[in-house]
Amino acid sequence: MIMEKKRTDCPALPPGWKKEEVIRKSGLSAGKSDVYYYSPTGKKFRSKPQLSRYLGNTVDLGCFDFRTGKMMPSKMQKNKQRMRSDNLNLSKGKPDLNTALPIRQTASIFKQPVTKVVNHPNNKVKSDLQRATEQPRQLFWEKRLKGLRASDVTEEVIRTMELPKALQSIGPDSSDETLLSALASALHMSSAPITGQTSTAAEKNPAIWLNTAQPLCKAFTVTDEDIRDQELKVQEARRSLEEALMADSLARAAESSQDMEGKEA
């Protein structure tokens, strides 16, 4: 038999996730359909709570519609806003898997609280980043970031970034697939210096000696040459950005002058 079931890609989820819709063939509920998702590893998910539990903080499913597999901004409003008295109870009851831990979807590796706007003058905007950094984490949580890729709006993967050879991954699997994400996360979650794992014991037995305040990266030193190279890269990036902005504004100018001609004709 050839692929009877069609598992389709699901753009709203990280790459590799598949969605499947199965129509019920018999019984009282014949005609009704069930929707399932499959993780990149093939694990099956049959409800949004189940999906939330698994994806944790890496994806904000707040406005994710399980049935259609799309992000529905309309769900934002439909989400019951919590009253202040509810917030006091948050520590007790079950966490709201949809919205209790909001994160920016534009950069899910950067754990930063998102301001929930609620139209009440007495509400205070939370400014403590600690809440995000103090949450308990798994020992090698960075491994969850494996496979994250930057992509543009067409979902084309943008070229991967090359890291200096001096930077080496540490931990249960020797690949570098999470190294960039781990370093980027470390830089964004803390203002403390990033040194990598300075204890040599951590290299031999990371499960015991890992310094959890540092990313899964061997200790490294930054040389003057590294700094000069980086300065050059930044200059180059600024230059091409300048060019792009210039070209864009020229294009806009040309476009609007064409519009004018159209109106006058």
Place this chain on the structure above:
DNA sequence: GTTCTCGGCCG
């Protein structure tokens, strides 16, 4: 044992 499927509860 695992996977598939539909029933039925509950919000």
Place this chain on the structure above:
DNA sequence: CGGCCGAGAAC
């Protein structure tokens, strides 16, 4: 009514 999940059926 639809999401979610239990549990029997099917494999």
